Amino acid sequence: MPLAHTPSTVPVTVDDAKCIADKGCTVCVDVCPLDVLRISDLTGKAYMKYDECWYCMPCETDCPTGAVSVQIPYLLR
Amino acid sequence: MDEIHDATSEVACDVLVIGGGTAGPMAALKAKLRNPAARVVLLEKANVKRSGAISMGMDGLNNAVIPGYATPEQYTKEITIANDGICDQAPVYKYAERCYEIIQELDRFGIRFQRDGNGEYDVKKVHHLGTYVLPMPNGETVKKALYRQLRKAQVLISNRFMATRLLNAPDGAIAGAVAVNTRTAEFLVIRAKAVILCLGAAGRLGLPQSGYLWGTYENATNSGDGYSMAYHAGAGLANLECYQINPLIKDYNGPACAYVAGPFGAYTANSAGKRFIECDYWSGQMMQEFYNELQSGKGPVFLKLDHLHADTVSEIETILHKVERPSRGRFHENRGTNYRERMIEMHISEVGFCSGHSASGVFVDEFARTTVPGLYAAGDMANVPHSYMLGAFTNGAIAGEHAVDRAGEIDWPEISQEDVAAELDRVLAPTRREDGIPPNQIEYKTRRFVNDYLQPPKVTAKMEIGQRRFAEVREDLETRMVARDSHELMRALEASSILDCADMAAAASLYRTESRWGLYHNRTDHPAKNDSDWFCHTILRKEAGRMISEKRPVTPYIVPIAEDERGAYDRQRVRRQA
Amino acid sequence: MAVTDPFEAFGDVADLALDLADPDAAVRRVAVLALAETADPEAIPHLGGAVADPDAGVRRQAAEALGGFDGPGTAAALCAALADADPGVAAAAAESLTELKDPAAGAPILPLVAHADAFVRAAALRGLRNLRLATSLGPAVGALGDPEPAVRAQAVGVIAYLKSEEALPSLIGATRDPDAEVRRAAVGALAFSRHGHAGEAIGHALHDDDWGVREIAADALGRAGQGTGSAALIVALDDPYWQVRQKALRSLGQLKAHEAVPALLLVLADARPTLRKEAAAALGEIAAPQARAGLAAIADDTDPDVRKTARWALDRLPA
Numbered sequence: 012m013p014l015a016h017t018p019s020t021v022p023v024t025v026d027d028a029k030c031i032a033d034k035g036c037t038v039c040v041d042v043c044p045l046d047v048l049r050i051s052d053l054t055g056k057a058y059m060k061y062d063e064c065w066y067c068m069p070c071e072t073d074c075p076t077g078a079v080s081v082q083i084p085y086l087l088r
Numbered sequence: 089m090d091e092i093h094d095a096t097s098e099v100a101c102d103v104l105v106i107g108g109g110t111a112g113p114m115a116a117l118k119a120k121l122r123n124p125a126a127r128v129v130l131l132e133k134a135n136v137k138r139s140g141a142i143s144m145g146m147d148g149l150n151n152a153v154i155p156g157y158a159t160p161e162q163y164t165k166e167i168t169i170a171n172d173g174i175c176d177q178a179p180v181y182k183y184a185e186r187c188y189e190i191i192q193e194l195d196r197f198g199i200r201f202q203r204d205g206n207g208e209y210d211v212k213k214v215h216h217l218g219t220y221v222l223p224m225p226n227g228e229t230v231k232k233a234l235y236r237q238l239r240k241a242q243v244l245i246s247n248r249f250m251a252t253r254l255l256n257a258p259d260g261a262i263a264g265a266v267a268v269n270t271r272t273a274e275f276l277v278i279r280a281k282a283v284i285l286c287l288g289a290a291g292r293l294g295l296p297q298s299g300y301l302w303g304t305y306e307n308a309t310n311s312g313d314g315y316s317m318a319y320h321a322g323a324g325l326a327n328l329e330c331y332q333i334n335p336l337i338k339d340y341n342g343p344a345c346a347y348v349a350g351p352f353g354a355y356t357a358n359s360a361g362k363r364f365i366e367c368d369y370w371s372g373q374m375m376q377e378f379y380n381e382l383q384s385g386k387g388p389v390f391l392k393l394d395h396l397h398a399d400t401v402s403e404i405e406t407i408l409h410k411v412e413r414p415s416r417g418r419f420h421e422n423r424g425t426n427y428r429e430r431m432i433e434m435h436i437s438e439v440g441f442c443s444g445h446s447a448s449g450v451f452v453d454e455f456a457r458t459t460v461p462g463l464y465a466a467g468d469m470a471n472v473p474h475s476y477m478l479g480a481f482t483n484g485a486i487a488g489e490h491a492v493d494r495a496g497e498i499d500w501p502e503i504s505q506e507d508v509a510a511e512l513d514r515v516l517a518p519t520r521r522e523d524g525i526p527p528n529q530i531e532y533k534t535r536r537f538v539n540d541y542l543q544p545p546k547v548t549a550k551m552e553i554g555q556r557r558f559a560e561v562r563e564d565l566e567t568r569m570v571a572r573d574s575h576e577l578m579r580a581l582e583a584s585s586i587l588d589c590a591d592m593a594a595a596a597s598l599y600r601t602e603s604r605w606g607l608y609h610n611r612t613d614h615p616a617k618n619d620s621d622w623f624c625h626t627i628l629r630k631e632a633g634r635m636i637s638e639k640r641p642v643t644p645y646i647v648p649i650a651e652d653e654r655g656a657y658d659r660q661r662v663r664r665q666a
Numbered sequence: 667m668a669v670t671d672p673f674e675a676f677g678d679v680a681d682l683a684l685d686l687a688d689p690d691a692a693v694r695r696v697a698v699l700a701l702a703e704t705a706d707p708e709a710i711p712h713l714g715g716a717v718a719d720p721d722a723g724v725r726r727q728a729a730e731a732l733g734g735f736d737g738p739g740t741a742a743a744l745c746a747a748l749a750d751a752d753p754g755v756a757a758a759a760a761e762s763l764t765e766l767k768d769p770a771a772g773a774p775i776l777p778l779v780a781h782a783d784a785f786v787r788a789a790a791l792r793g794l795r796n797l798r799l800a801t802s803l804g805p806a807v808g809a810l811g812d813p814e815p816a817v818r819a820q821a822v823g824v825i826a827y828l829k830s831e832e833a834l835p836s837l838i839g840a841t842r843d844p845d846a847e848v849r850r851a852a853v854g855a856l857a858f859s860r861h862g863h864a865g866e867a868i869g870h871a872l873h874d875d876d877w878g879v880r881e882i883a884a885d886a887l888g889r890a891g892q893g894t895g896s897a898a899l900i901v902a903l904d905d906p907y908w909q910v911r912q913k914a915l916r917s918l919g920q921l922k923a924h925e926a927v928p929a930l931l932l933v934l935a936d937a938r939p940t941l942r943k944e945a946a947a948a949l950g951e952i953a954a955p956q957a958r959a960g961l962a963a964i965a966d967d968t969d970p971d972v973r974k975t976a977r978w979a980l981d982r983l984p985a
Contacts, residue, residue: 014526034692038699042138044309045302046248046270046575049089061575063301065308066415069138075695075727083415086300087339088422099672198765204889205854207798207827236734239705245674276672353912353940355971363939366970397909399878
C-alpha cells in the first residue's frame with residue numbers, strides 16, 4: 012500500500028544568508044517543542060522538515076542572528 | 089537523520105521526573121536541593137529549555153494567594169464552589185499555603201512579577217471574590233530562568249527522550265520507566281525509586297475547528313502521554329468527564345486572556361457588545377453560558393476592547409503579543425484586526441483533559457501521591473482543580489520533596505526484563521512494517537471521532553458509537569500503523585496515547601449518569617445534577633487489563649462551605665433575562 | 667551500544683572559551699551561547715571579554731548572555747557594554763543590568779549615574795532600582811535635576827523603591843516635573859508615605875493636565891489609605907475621563923469613605939456599566955445602609971457584572 016505526499020506550505024522559514032547552523036549553531040532545532048526543524052545535510056542550514064507547527068515562536072525568538080521567521084499556518088490565517 | 093537505531097541502555101536514579109515543562113523542572117530542582125546526593129533525572133520529550141505549556145512564558149499568575157490580598161481559606165472555598173463541590177480540599181489548601189513562598193522563589197530565580205511604584209507586588213483585583221492576578225512583565229524568560237537553576241543544581245537532564253510506559257515492581261509499586269529517543273529510536277530503561285509524572289494536559293484530544301492537527305489550545309506536544317502511562321501503571325484517574333474546554337480567539341489557539349485584559353476594562357461580549365456572563369467563577373458553568381451565547385442568535389462572542397483608550401489598548405497589546413502566545417499579533421495583523429476598532433471574535437476550544445483549567449487528572453493527595461506507591465503526579469495532569477501555572481510549580485515542588493524523601497528510605501524495586509522486552513516490542517512494531525497507515529491519519533481519525541461523538545452536549549448513543557469507532561481505530565493502530573523513522577515513531581506513540589485518552593473520555597463520561605460542571609459534563613439524557621448519587625469523584629483505572637470506573641467519596645471539607653454558598657454555583661444556572 | 671549519551675553534557679568552560687578566539691565571528695557567537703548555557707560563574711570573565719569583541723553581533727550576544735549571571739564582575743562587564751557604539755549591544759546590556767540581584771553589583775554601576783551619555787545614566791539607575799541600595803539614594807536625588815526626562819523618571823524609580831521618607835520632598839518636587847512620565851512615576855511612588863504632604867501632593871495631581879497622571883493619582887489615594895483624600899476623590903468623580911472616575915470610585919471604596927455615599931449613589935445611574943459596577947462595589951466595601959435602595963434598583967441591571975456586584979454589595983450591608 013503506497014504512501015502519497017500532500018504538499019503544504021510551511022510556517023517556519025529560514026534565511027540561509029543569516030543562518031549560522033553550518034558554524035555549529037543548533038538553537039532553533041533545540042528549542043522547537045515539536046522537533047520539526049532539522050539542519051540540511053546539503054546546505055548546512057536549518058529548515059522545517061515536518062509541517063507540525065504550534066507557531067509558538069521560540070525558534071524565531073531565540074535565533075541569535077534573526078534568521079528564522081514564523082508565520083501562522085495557512086489553514087488558520 | 090532520524091534513522092532507527094537498535095540500542096538499549098539502562099540507568100538508575102533515585103527520582104525520575106518525566107516532563108520538563110512547568111511542574112517537572114520544579115520537582116527535579118526541589119528533589120535535588122533537598123538531597124544533593126540524590127541522583128535526579130529529568131526526562132523530556134522535547135528540550136527543557138522551551139518545552140511545555142509555558143514554552144514562551146506566561147503573562148501572569150491568576151491564582152496567586154498572597155498574604156494581605158487573599159487567604160488559603162478563601163481560595164479553597166472558591167475553588168470548591170467553582171468545581172461544583174467535587175473537590176478534595178487538602179491539596180488545594182496546601183497549594184494555597186505554599187504558593188507565596190514559590191512566588192518569592194521564582195522571583196529570586198529572576199522571574200519578574202509586576203510591581204507598583206514602590207516595588208511591591210502589583211496584585212490586580214479582577215472581581216470582588218478574590219484578588220489573585222499578578223502580571224509577569226518579563227514572563228517570556230520563565231523557562232530560561234528555570235533552566236539555569238537546573239544546570240546549577242546539576243540535575244541530570246535527558247532531552248528528546250519520550251517515556252512510553254512505567255515499570256511496576258512485582259508488588260505493584262513503581263520501579264522505573266522505559267523511554268525512547270525521538271531522533272534515534274534508542275531505548276533507555278530507567279530504574280527509579282520514585283517517579284513523578286509531569287507530562288501536562290491531554291491537549292491533542294479534540295480536533296481544532298481549523299482541522300490543523302497542531303493548532304490546539306494546549307502545546308501540541310501534550311498528547312496525553314502522562315494520562316496513558318498512569319492508566320497502564322494502574323493509577324486511578326479522577327473525574328475525566330470534567331473536560332477542559334476554554335474560550336479562545338476564533339481560529340487562533342490563544343486564549344482570549346480576559347483575565348489579562350480584564351483589569352484594564354476589557355470584557356467578553358456578545359455581538360451587540362453587551363456582557364452576558366452571569367457566572368462568577370471560571371468554570372464549566374461559565375463555559376456553558378459562553379456556549380449558549382455562541383449558539384443563540386446573539387452570537388458570536390467577542391473580546392471587547394474597542395471602548396478603551398488607544399494608550400490602554402497599546403499597553404494590553406504589549407502584554408498579549410509578547411508573552412505566552414507571541415504569534416497572536418501576527419495572526420491579527422494577517423486579518424487586519426485592530427483591537428481599537430473592532431471586537432475580536434472568540435470561540436471555544438476543542439475538548440481535552442487538564443486539571444490546570446478544570447479538574448480532569450490523575451488522582452493525587454496533598455503530597456502529590458497517586459494511588460500507585462512511589463508514583464507522583466503534578467501540574468496539568470494531576471487532579472488538583474484549577475491549579476494553573478503556579479499550581480504546577482507549587483505542587484511540583486511538593487512532589488519533588490516528598491519523592492526524594494521516599495527514595496532515601498527504600499532500595500531500587502525490582503523490574504521485570506519480560507516487561508521491558510514486551511514494551512520494546514510494542515513500541516517498535518510500527519517500525520517493523522513495510523507499509524501501512526501513517527500515524528497522522530490514525531491520529532486525525534481518532535480526534536475527528538472525539539469531536540463527532542464525545543464533545544458536549546454529551547449524548548449516550550453518540551458516545552457508544554464513538555467507543556465502537558475507537559475500537560476499530562485501535563485495531564488499525566495495533567496491526568497496520570507504520571513509522572518510517574524515529575520522528576514518525578514519536579508520532580505513532582503519541583497517536584496511541586491520544587487513542588487511550590479518547591477511550592477514557594468516553595468511559596468516564598458514560599459512567600457519570602448526571603450533568604455537572606456546566607458544559608464540561610452536560611449530558612442531554614441526564615440533564616439534572618444528582619447529588620444523592622453523584623456527589624463523589626469518579627475514578628477510572630485499569631484492573632486485570634480492563635478499564636473500570638468506580639465512585640470515591642469526596643473527603644470531608646476542611647474549610648466548611650455554608651449551605652447558601654454551596655448553592656452559589658446552582659443559582660448561576662438561572663439565566664436572567666437582560 | 668548507545669549512540670546518544672542520555673544526559674546533557676556539562677561542557678568545560680575553558681574548552682568552550684577557546685572558540686572565542688576563532689577568526690569566524692559566527693563561531694565566536696556559538697561559543698558565547700555555549701558558555702551561557704553552562705550557568706557556571708567561571709564563564710563570566712570569558713563573556714566579559716566577548717563584550718569587547720570586534721563583531722557587534724558577538725558583543726550583543728555576550729551582553730544578553732550576562733543577564734543569566736550575577737555579581738560585580740557581571741555588572742562591570744555590562745557597564746562597559748552600556749556605552750557601546752552599537753545601540754543593539756547597549757540595549758541588551760541595559761536589559762541584562764536589570765536582572766542583577768547581588769548588592770555587590772551596585773559598586774560598578776553607581777559612578778555611571780554621572781555618565782556623559784543620557785542612555786547610560788538612565789540604564790544605570792534602572793539597574794540600581796532593583797538592588798535597593800541605600801547608597802543609591804543620594805545619586806538618585808541628584809539625578810532628579812537631570813536635563814533628560816527619561817533619566818529623571820528612572821531616578822524617581824530608585825527613590826520610590828527605597829521608600830525613603832527623607833527623600834519625600836524630592837519626590838513631591840517631581841510631581842511638578844514638566845514631563846508627564848516623570849510626574850506619573852512620582853505620583854505613583856508617593857503612595858507608600860503616610861505623611862500629610864504626600865497625600866496633599868497626590869490630591870493636587872488629581873488636577874494634572876495629563877489624564878494618565880490623574881488616573882494614577884486617583885489610584886494612589888486609595889493605596890495610600892489617607893482618609894483626607896476622599897474629598898479630592900469625590901471631586902474626581904466629575905473628571906472628563908471615565909478611566910479616572912473608575913479609579914476614584916475604587917479608591918473611595920478602599921478608603922471606606924462614608925461621606926462619598928451620596929455621590930456614589932448618583933454613579934449607579936451612569937451610562938457606562940463599568941462605572942455602575944465600580945460604584946456598586948465601592949458601596950459594598952463601605953457597607954452603608956443608606957445604599958440599600960440604590961443597590962436594589964440595579965440588582966436587575968441590563969449588565970450581568972453590574973447585577974452580580976449589586977447582589978454582592980447588598981449582602982454586605984448590615985441587616
